[in-house]
Amino acid sequence: MRSLKSILSVCALTLAAAGANAEVVVIVNPKNPAASLSAEQVAALYLGNSSTFPEGGAATLADQPESAAVRGTFYEKATGRSAAQAKATWARLTFTGKGTPPKELKSDADVKAFVASDPKAIGYVDSSAVDGSVKAVLKL
Amino acid sequence: MSSRFSIVALAVAAALPTVASAVDFSYSGFSTAAYSQSDTNLADVGYTSQPDSIDKGGSFETDSKLGVQLTAKFNDNISATVQGVAYTDLTGDFEPHLDWAYVRAQATQSLSFRGGYLRAPTFMYSDSVFVGYANTWVRPPLEVYNLSPVYQLLGVDATYRAQLGAFTVTVNPYFGESEVDVSTLKLDVPEWKGLATTVNVGSFQARVGYGVIDLETDSNSVAALTDPLFAVPAALCGSCASEAQKLLIGGARIANLNVGVQYDDGTNLIASEYARSDADGGEYFMPDRYSAYVTYGRRFGNLMPYATLAGTRRETPLSTNAISIPALSAAVNGVIASQGATDQDSYSLGVRYELPSFSVVKGALVKFQYDHIDADGRGNLNNVQPGFDGKIDMVSASLDFIF
Numbered sequence: 001m002r003s004l005k006s007i008l009s010v011c012a013l014t015l016a017a018a019g020a021n022a023e024v025v026v027i028v029n030p031k032n033p034a035a036s037l038s039a040e041q042v043a044a045l046y047l048g049n050s051s052t053f054p055e056g057g058a059a060t061l062a063d064q065p066e067s068a069a070v071r072g073t074f075y076e077k078a079t080g081r082s083a084a085q086a087k088a089t090w091a092r093l094t095f096t097g098k099g100t101p102p103k104e105l106k107s108d109a110d111v112k113a114f115v116a117s118d119p120k121a122i123g124y125v126d127s128s129a130v131d132g133s134v135k136a137v138l139k140l
Numbered sequence: 141m142s143s144r145f146s147i148v149a150l151a152v153a154a155a156l157p158t159v160a161s162a163v164d165f166s167y168s169g170f171s172t173a174a175y176s177q178s179d180t181n182l183a184d185v186g187y188t189s190q191p192d193s194i195d196k197g198g199s200f201e202t203d204s205k206l207g208v209q210l211t212a213k214f215n216d217n218i219s220a221t222v223q224g225v226a227y228t229d230l231t232g233d234f235e236p237h238l239d240w241a242y243v244r245a246q247a248t249q250s251l252s253f254r255g256g257y258l259r260a261p262t263f264m265y266s267d268s269v270f271v272g273y274a275n276t277w278v279r280p281p282l283e284v285y286n287l288s289p290v291y292q293l294l295g296v297d298a299t300y301r302a303q304l305g306a307f308t309v310t311v312n313p314y315f316g317e318s319e320v321d322v323s324t325l326k327l328d329v330p331e332w333k334g335l336a337t338t339v340n341v342g343s344f345q346a347r348v349g350y351g352v353i354d355l356e357t358d359s360n361s362v363a364a365l366t367d368p369l370f371a372v373p374a375a376l377c378g379s380c381a382s383e384a385q386k387l388l389i390g391g392a393r394i395a396n397l398n399v400g401v402q403y404d405d406g407t408n409l410i411a412s413e414y415a416r417s418d419a420d421g422g423e424y425f426m427p428d429r430y431s432a433y434v435t436y437g438r439r440f441g442n443l444m445p446y447a448t449l450a451g452t453r454r455e456t457p458l459s460t461n462a463i464s465i466p467a468l469s470a471a472v473n474g475v476i477a478s479q480g481a482t483d484q485d486s487y488s489l490g491v492r493y494e495l496p497s498f499s500v501v502k503g504a505l506v507k508f509q510y511d512h513i514d515a516d517g518r519g520n521l522n523n524v525q526p527g528f529d530g531k532i533d534m535v536s537a538s539l540d541f542i543f
Contacts, residue, residue, distance in 0.1 A: 040306075049308055049340055052249050056249055058216065066502075080343075081406045082406070084494045087503050089274070091271055091274040091503065094168060094209070095209060095268060095270075096267040096271075097254065097258075
């Protein structure tokens with residue numbers, strides 16, 4: 001009884017936290033074999049340290065517009081870097097031929113459509129935008 | 141260089157219409173507008189042999205750049221990239237250069253090859269020193285970054301990347317040739333080979349680089365010394381021939397060893413490099429040296445103050461008593477006394493501030509940096525005049541964009 005109570009209170013706390021801070025969800029194409037990804041694995045992709053999914057398949061990255069709050073939240077939570085720091089990292093990689101920066105799309109809907117249409121794609125959206133056309137692999 | 145450029149341009153132009161429909165083009169660019177001024181006209185701060193480097197009169201030339209890059213992606217595995225950068229070269233002219241022009245092939249998920257004009261990864265940030273937006277400082281610590289006479293490679297490189305648990309290991313061998321026009325002479329590098337190995341784990345990166353550069357040149361400014369030194373019979377002067385070799389840039393071989401570490405946890409940045417240059421031939425112009433720097437920066441939102449300590453030490457002696465013929469000995473010692481870097485220390489304090497992006501400018505920042513240089517003699521400086529006391533205070537400001 002006591003344990004059920006504590007589980008319920010944890011759930012309530014989690015819900016409260018989710019309400020206060022919009023969650024960012026990392027999404028991939030439903031054909032992607034990965035059931036979940038760690039923040040470290042997502043950070044490796046979005047900081048250019050890796051260009052493939054843990055299973056070995058090539059990854060095509062989608063980004064949100066700079067004006068979108070979800071972009072800052074994503075980089076802070078997934079990589080521990082600000083979006084500006086990630087931009088400097090991608091400038092270094094781009095101009096030395098070591099990587100192609102994430103493709104900047106216009107909105108949650110665009111990112112979702114992009115990921116839904118490309119088996120290699122990965123993106124991130126506000127949790128409210130997730131639906132069956134994509135697979136959620138990490139909640140931040 | 142310019143004829144090679146036009147051949148590449150012609151080939152690209154000829155190929156464009158036929159493949160344009162299937163090719164994914166992207167372009168991007170970067171720029172730095174930087175001004176620096178020191179407190180003396182008796183010595184200039186800049187890249188080795190750079191004319192009009194930084195002095196009391198101020199310089200926009202030393203660090204300002206404009207780069208544009210065009211990439212054509214033919215399919216998932218083949219792409220071609222051209223990057224033109226306008227900057228002040230070692231002949232003193234601000235003009236466009238074909239800095240990168242290569243075809244890249246992704247052989248497997250972990251292995252890729254490139255061929256064409258590349259920048260060799262001699263030091264930790266060698267390939268990206270021109271991209272001011274990507275760098276912490278206004279310019280890289282020159283005590284280390286002046287240790288290699290060339291940076292651009294015409295050749296091939298391979299990049300192999302392996303994931304070993306939490307460790308990402310990148311191995312980058314390269315091979316090719318190079319050339320550079322200095323105001324006083326033309327340096328040719330008929331063979332340049334090297335290897336850079338990098339290990340990344342979490343916020344930490346460690347790197348070891350090693351490269352060997354063979355030098356040739358079309359002129360010998362000290363033939364009046366080297367000819368008689370070679371002509372002296374060994375019975376009269378056993379060391380004259382080997383001393384003559386130390387005056388010859390042509391035929392010299394330079395080995396660069398570099399060890400670098402970087403730690404960046406998002407708030408704290410630590411970057412440090414140790415580098416050596418060992419010459420076999422030409423030591424009296426390109427002395428054996430070792431250099432190091434350490435930079436610490438701490439981010440407060442968009443603002444990052446940073447501090448750097450750097451130094452270089454010369455190992456090649458500043459005089460020789462190996463030449464038994466007095467007149468030749470005096471002349472050679474005169475060259476040694478006037479050529480090649482000597483010891484130098486410096487510290488720098490700066491701030492890097494991220495500005496909001498606007499319109500086509502994807503990123504913008506401004507940097508202010510103060511440098512204090514303490515040279516023993518001429519240090520690692522250019523155009524040193526009699527009466528220079530070895531001390532320089534210098535301020536720099538730069539505006540960096542990516543677009």
